[in-house]
Amino acid sequence: MKDGGRRYHHGDLPAALVAAGLELARSGGGEAIGLREVTRVVGVTPNAAYRHFADRHALVLAVAARAQQELASAMATRMADADSEPDPGLRARRRLRAVGLAYISFAIDEPGWFRLAFFTPDRSTDADGATGHADAPPYRTLLAALDDLVVAGVLPADRRTNAEWACWSAVHGLSELATRGPLQGQPAGVVEQVAEYVVDCAIEGILAERAASDSDGSPDG
Template sequence: MSEVRGAKAGYHHGDLRNALVEAASELARGGGPEAVVLREAARRVGVSPTAAYRHFANQADLLRAVKDEGQRRLADSMEAVLAETAPPAGGDPAEAAKARLMALGLGYVRFAVTEPGMYRTAFCRVGTDREKWTDEGGAAQAGPGDARSFLLLVEAIDAIDAAGAMRPGARTGAEFAAWSSAHGLAMLILDGPLHDVPPPQRDVIVDRALTTILDGLTR
């Protein structure tokens, strides 16, 4: 999509901000965070840069909004795979909790593979921004889309622990170990030696890596 529904007809009155985020997200899809340029987003929507600056203080402000959108889409991908693979109700809670973590990991890597530009944007640094965390290690004051993917992971690991399937002593920091492993795998596929692996072999690698993460946490 090279334009947002044909210039000025592409947004409803009062919805210019969302149209600009949509246009900027398309730029990110094609070229990552470096491609998010406020003037180009305004051109695609069919308004002047001056009009765009009424909604975004600067280019970093627009990039921050696209980053939030990338995080939302990442969480959506994780939830979509979770819905696709949900086990039938009434089964073993421990096995259901393990399957949930596997599904979330698959949705995480799938988003990176299918939307590399938005994935990179979802984790880009914007200016001097840094994530804020509680003493317990959870997201405290994240942006609108920043926390959901992480909270899905925490909930899945908590469910494994509650079902009695966690290895003794493995719960502390488990979300960071799992997150780091899945993120590292995604980056190896995007920018590393796994980039040119054919999809069937890549799927086997992803499944094996996620299974290894799960096996390291559970009994």
């Protein structure tokens, strides 16, 4: 195949372009991804990229989807450590804990990918046609971990609604504090200790019994 007189060969050019974008984003986030930069890394002309991506924004969305997949993979790896637990309730709790800790660790270890995955401007549709972050692999992993708590009998079904937002808010907030806030630059051990505390508090919060005034319908006071 020829493009502008230059011959190139790729088994999967779109995948190669996304992989190049992912490497650029690793150190610079989404801002580092440009069609010219990506095609230069792959060794093709910019015109070749337009055959697969309508514009830079489409390419950034595709790379962001890959970054989310990387996070979901990190979650799955950490969750696997809990699978040897024989007790279903404890196993479900440990798997949810692993999801939260993996999220925070990913933000700290891969800040470029993290920013890209969750701060892509005007992200209305991902590369697979899914809309918004609600269909992102990390979010689906969180939902599955919470559903496992219900199946294991640890989380009452009537407490399941909106539990994902309580968990996500906690870990995302701490991730921001650790990467761009007052925890930035703190020793790794300190941040890890805080991360474990925050994740444990979030889990205990969604599992805690309702106050008597909520459960029996009696008014406050």
